[in-house]
Amino acid sequence: MSLAEAHVGNGFVISRLWTEKRYRSIFFQIIALALLIALIFFIVNNTIANLQALGVSYGFRFLAQPSNYDINQHLIAYDSTSTHGRAAIVGLLNTGLVAVCGIILATILGFTFGVLRLSNNWVMSRIVYVYIEATRNVPVLLQILLWHGTILNLPTAKNAIVFFSGTFFLSNRGLTVPGPLPEPGFQAVPIVFLIAVVGAIVFTRWAKRVQDETGRIYPVFLINTVAIIGLPVLTFLVTGTPLSWEIAEMGRFNLAGGVTLRPEFMALWLALSFYTAAFIAEVVRAGIQSVSEGQTEAAYSLGLRPGRTTRMIIVPQALRVIVPPLTSQYLNLTKNSSLAIAIGYMDITATLGGITLNQTGQAMEAVMLLMAVYLSFSLLTSLFMNWYNHHTKLVER
Amino acid sequence: MKKTIGILAAVTSATALSLGATAGTLDDVRAKGHIQCGVSTGVPGFGFTDDAGNWQGFDPSVCQAVAAAVFGDTSKVKYTPTTGKTRFEALKSGEIDMLARNTTWTFSRDVDLGLTFVGVNYYDGQGFIGRKSLGISSAKELDGASVCIQTGTTTELNLADFFRINGLSYEPVPIETNEEARTNYVADRCDVYTTDASGLAATRSTFDDPDAHVVYPEIISKEPLGPLVRQGDDQWADVVRWTLNVMINAEEYGVSSANVDDLKGGSDNPEINRMLGSEGNLNEMIGLDKDWAYNIIKQVGNYGEVFERFLGANTPIGLERGLNALYTDGGLLYAPPMR
Numbered sequence: 001m002s003l004a005e006a007h008v009g010n011g012f013v014i015s016r017l018w019t020e021k022r023y024r025s026i027f028f029q030i031i032a033l034a035l036l037i038a039l040i041f042f043i044v045n046n047t048i049a050n051l052q053a054l055g056v057s058y059g060f061r062f063l064a065q066p067s068n069y070d071i072n073q074h075l076i077a078y079d080s081t082s083t084h085g086r087a088a089i090v091g092l093l094n095t096g097l098v099a100v101c102g103i104i105l106a107t108i109l110g111f112t113f114g115v116l117r118l119s120n121n122w123v124m125s126r127i128v129y130v131y132i133e134a135t136r137n138v139p140v141l142l143q144i145l146l147w148h149g150t151i152l153n154l155p156t157a158k159n160a161i162v163f164f165s166g167t168f169f170l171s172n173r174g175l176t177v178p179g180p181l182p183e184p185g186f187q188a189v190p191i192v193f194l195i196a197v198v199g200a201i202v203f204t205r206w207a208k209r210v211q212d213e214t215g216r217i218y219p220v221f222l223i224n225t226v227a228i229i230g231l232p233v234l235t236f237l238v239t240g241t242p243l244s245w246e247i248a249e250m251g252r253f254n255l256a257g258g259v260t261l262r263p264e265f266m267a268l269w270l271a272l273s274f275y276t277a278a279f280i281a282e283v284v285r286a287g288i289q290s291v292s293e294g295q296t297e298a299a300y301s302l303g304l305r306p307g308r309t310t311r312m313i314i315v316p317q318a319l320r321v322i323v324p325p326l327t328s329q330y331l332n333l334t335k336n337s338s339l340a341i342a343i344g345y346m347d348i349t350a351t352l353g354g355i356t357l358n359q360t361g362q363a364m365e366a367v368m369l370l371m372a373v374y375l376s377f378s379l380l381t382s383l384f385m386n387w388y389n390h391h392t393k394l395v396e397r
Numbered sequence: 398m399k400k401t402i403g404i405l406a407a408v409t410s411a412t413a414l415s416l417g418a419t420a421g422t423l424d425d426v427r428a429k430g431h432i433q434c435g436v437s438t439g440v441p442g443f444g445f446t447d448d449a450g451n452w453q454g455f456d457p458s459v460c461q462a463v464a465a466a467v468f469g470d471t472s473k474v475k476y477t478p479t480t481g482k483t484r485f486e487a488l489k490s491g492e493i494d495m496l497a498r499n500t501t502w503t504f505s506r507d508v509d510l511g512l513t514f515v516g517v518n519y520y521d522g523q524g525f526i527g528r529k530s531l532g533i534s535s536a537k538e539l540d541g542a543s544v545c546i547q548t549g550t551t552t553e554l555n556l557a558d559f560f561r562i563n564g565l566s567y568e569p570v571p572i573e574t575n576e577e578a579r580t581n582y583v584a585d586r587c588d589v590y591t592t593d594a595s596g597l598a599a600t601r602s603t604f605d606d607p608d609a610h611v612v613y614p615e616i617i618s619k620e621p622l623g624p625l626v627r628q629g630d631d632q633w634a635d636v637v638r639w640t641l642n643v644m645i646n647a648e649e650y651g652v653s654s655a656n657v658d659d660l661k662g663g664s665d666n667p668e669i670n671r672m673l674g675s676e677g678n679l680n681e682m683i684g685l686d687k688d689w690a691y692n693i694i695k696q697v698g699n700y701g702e703v704f705e706r707f708l709g710a711n712t713p714i715g716l717e718r719g720l721n722a723l724y725t726d727g728g729l730l731y732a733p734p735m736r
Contacts, residue, residue: 070557070560071569072569072570072571079561080558152586153584156585157585172585172586252540253539253541253588254541254542254568254588256541342573344570344572355548358481358485359549360509361485361509
């Protein structure tokens, strides 16, 4: 066989692109990619052409214009002379607030219910079972409306339920609690708190190293708790309790002063937390049940006490199963918070995607920004949880 | 992989199809045999569904009048309920052919949003309703109050201006629809509810005890409400505009659904004759049947008749004509001549 013949035998024939396995997948992927790019190009082109035909101006200049509307719950300074951009940030913070509060409460409730679900107490585990099934299978929007409806049926502001000797007020205008008023010298407390946290981290690392080297065990958890809680409290007392409380008083229409959790916030927060908690409970149950009984027995036979067995053997293994689905529950909660629109909680969907969109008519820009916001929220949560997952996963040796 | 390509192809062709419908709206409407009319989600008197589930009211009447002009049949209307937020996108995207839904004519909506207001069918202004038990007589005493507002409307902006100018504080309670706003107000979530005065009167008529509530005297804005169409289709805009003008002119000339049959053959008023088609060729100019104006007046009625039927003193709403009387009666209604 001459060299030339061999070359012909291996020569490239166009039909091999779809007949031969090694080329086929690449060939079709390139075609799909080309079509996708063509489609995106077509959509963008089409949108621009139609917008021009309609005579609608586009761009993001509207973000610098005054918004002219008020927002009832703003974590940063805001009034109707602020810009649309600032209104969007106010909405963003409100979304963040309800997401963070929701994640914290849902986690606490979810872990509690998940453990109770496995309880040996038959009544307890059945009750939790019914709760989980009922909550998981009712659309969250209905649950939000239910909570909101319930809160609206509370007594009116003038007949508010008062407790803790006239400092807390609960009515259909929300829950009003005393507002903290820091006095000079209070700054020391958060500073000490931060120092305590940093110190606790350093101490934990050091204690672990000592344990690895010598086998000596320090009561790390106890010492850290005392440091993180005790030191700031001590500072607070030493500096002469530089904090006073502003108690709300009934004004002509509303309670004035104090801090008010609005009904819309409470309804959304509670509904999202209880809804997501039901899913988290199942995730936690699955995680605990995934650790085989043999692990416990093995630990006991090594002489570990039950508390230490749970903390060092069962929980780390359960967490590996729990963390990935937990991440997606956190993401769901954050995205579900956009249902706020149904009850008038001013999240970013209501400010940027609602009033701003409507007043400026910049629908495409607003919706694109909204998508970017939810995407970054989700990616950030995901990033953190992936880091945590990496941290807890089994180290194979 | 094949599946992906199939989906891509389907998406591409679907997008291409949706591009086609940009011809004249009048031709489109004739071709599909009905008018797609955007209405509110429900404001007593202004737009509501009757016991049989049909849309009725002051605003749907405009759509019915256009259907009478184009098809000679008021039933050839299909309705799309829209909220304060969805209405403009529905119109701009071509989902609806016209919007007849208490919508305020403003500069930015007219110029920037790509919409054309064809006229004003109700001159309104924003007011406040509150319980008599609050013991106040003016909106300027509302410092610190909670105020329910329909979000996505001009009322939101007027409200912010009013409280800022008067140096008052308040808590806005934003709500999506008139019905929900009513629920929140009745539950005392807010002290007062603000919207256009006509809407307040309409909403008050649905309360268990309307007399326990008072509409404060301050009217804090100009709210000319009217039907609107997409910008860039002048023929269709003319059809809707002159349908409204026929209703107003008919009242001025004393033509009503009761006497239009007698006047159709001709009268001694050339304005009436031109409008009803016994003189001149106005119908050819606008591209409609000879009986277009007759059909509007016969099947829907003149402006005054429609007003009395849905909003007037004999209805639960009980609104006065006020600014909405003819200019000859001291109001603002004034339609260009039929010539």
